Amino acid sequence: MSSALTISTHSSIARIPAADWDRLAGGDPFTSHRFLAALEASGSVGPGSGWQPLHLTVERGGQVVGAAPLYAKSHSQGEYIFDHAWAEAYMRAGGRYYPKLQCAVPFTPATGPRLLAPDPGIRQALLSGMAQVAERAGCSGAHVTFCTETEAREGAEAGFLPRVTQQFHWLNRGYGSFDDFLAALSSRKRKAIRKERARAAEFGGTIRRLSGDDLRPDHWDAFWAFYQDTGSRKWGRPYLTRAFFDQIHDTMRDDILLVMAERDGQPIAGALNFIGPDALYGRYWGCLEDHAFLHFELCYHQAIDHAIAHGLSRVEAGAQGEHKLARGYEPVAIHSLHWVRDEGFLRALAGYLDQERAAMGQEIEALADWTPFRKG
Template sequence: MSLDLTMTTHPAISAIPAADWDGLGDGNPFTSHRFLLALEESRSVGTGTGWQPLHLTIQRGATMLGAVPLYAKSHSQGEYIFDHAWAQAYQRAGGRYYPKLQATVPFTPATGARLLARDPAIRQALLAGMCQLAERGGASGVHVTFCTEAEARLGPEAGFLPRLTQQFHWLNRGYASYDDFLAQLSSRKRKALRKERQRAQDFGGRILRLTGDDLRPAHWDAFWAFYQDTGSRKWGQPYLTRAFFDRLQQDMRDDVILVLAERDGRPIAGALNFLGPEALYGRYWGCIEDHAFLHFELCYHQAIDIAIERRLARVEAGAQGEHKLARGYLPVPIHSLHWVRDAGFHRALEDYLQQERAAMGSDIDLLTEWGPFRRADRV
């Protein structure tokens, strides 16, 4: 690192001025200072969670030039680009996989910049700095997950191994309406989705979209019940605390759209979305009553409606789920970078990732062919 640059770690995002941090970002809601602060001050991350903040910054004098949302991890939960098998192999070989360093946004499988800097040279310095930090602190390695493709291309020069996984995203081709989108699908798929939406909307209530000052504490009380139900079934216990949603109401209500289903004046299901400059990010869903296709309506079809109305380029609907394919969400590559201190394990990982990338590329091509679009309209 240049002698006039200073690299610093911060055990809390509150130690970093919000204007300095956000001035390096691209408007992504999840890497915003307010989102990361909400995670920390609600105690969703921090002591006892296995996510210990260790944010990295690079400064020249008083000017912040680069930053990374960074965490020391004592497990591999809540990451969505999983390395459990790597951890087991590492430990079987006699190594200690945890702690490791994770450059990401906790519990958030959404793509976005992780190396917050304007200058590519500063991004390289951030990668090198994380490796130095791992060496000094005894971490097994560094993992940069859900990064941009441009960041992934920088990784090999810094000794990082690229990994390719996939998600299903809906891509807006300038549609004026949902019917415009349906017109690009095969006749059979088009009819199936119209029928699905009709059945979902016939659940006996109404669907609301709430954002900004329309959101009230009672809405978050209802959504907390939905989130607890989903979290207990998926993860054993929810990752986020109730206080996190209070922070959303306080500091980020203009960044979210809560889609609620009400029956007899009572919320029975909901899907929480975050707004970015170019994308809508579907994050959490839950319900206290089961109704046919209501999950698909609130999470996927309503998200498409919102993206069309707001002229957003895409919808990112979260991790996993090949059921999204039939609803117009296509497989897209997701990038991450990985570096481990142990040279032998690094070489083995390099071989594995090379094979995985080839297989993943084939899977993406095959799934795209299986998609609902008419052949002439496939991307």
């Protein structure tokens, strides 16, 4: 078999066989062919969205041996590792920051593989391919966000600049129940969470965890209303279309946990999670009524309940939110990779990121001291 590698770009995930892609994705729900296909088929990405698919594959001897979800971006929205200040500085210096290449899962601040290949040499080829595509297409550079720590290390060896930011994740230390988890907390924090859960239950209805065939179209109608309310307040307009939720119902409902609060048979709030091989990923929340602590119950405590019951190692509850700290979610490092064509800007960016990594390490260490766990 020939050892020569062929790198190709694809304007749609549909042009890449699902079996080839998923063999490399390794079970991650967000880099699965069906998730990325749902984004495209629903119009959530593609023309007019600022996310133009340009997925990479590496072939050897006619077989796909590597792949990466890649997009040409005309803005920096929906990425969650922000480079707005870089874009402004780049353009002030007379450059054109957009379009840029983004190796990422759109609208999804969840860590996972981005360079889909078991062979480190193929992962290096994917990074090299991104740089080549950026040069050929006149893009300012290429960015790989929410990648694994291994990918970040390998990317640094390939000339990409590593960046470290942080999120809050709940880590399962072998708890048999939510009470076991609470027993690991300080007395004051343990009492606060119990009181919070009791207050949340006072909304006057029931909370259900729905997955697989328990999910029905009317659940998505309700959640769409929740999502629109949250999206209009946070982003101006929701990123995802209504059709996206129909798509994931058809192709991914076994990978979904929808936590729904209902009163008198009517949904009033909900939280959407995706289930990975070893993690639960909280993605979207919304409500039609405000009730004390209901957000924390649906998004954080119910997620912990599910993770413990199903033996998952962690809950990733999305971007930002130091309020998660008091609820047992701990600061963890998040990795990304960045490369720009302009050598002067690349040097300046390297200096900035060196300082930022040092500061971020200190911040994560300081935040870890504020976790609610019993000391010693």
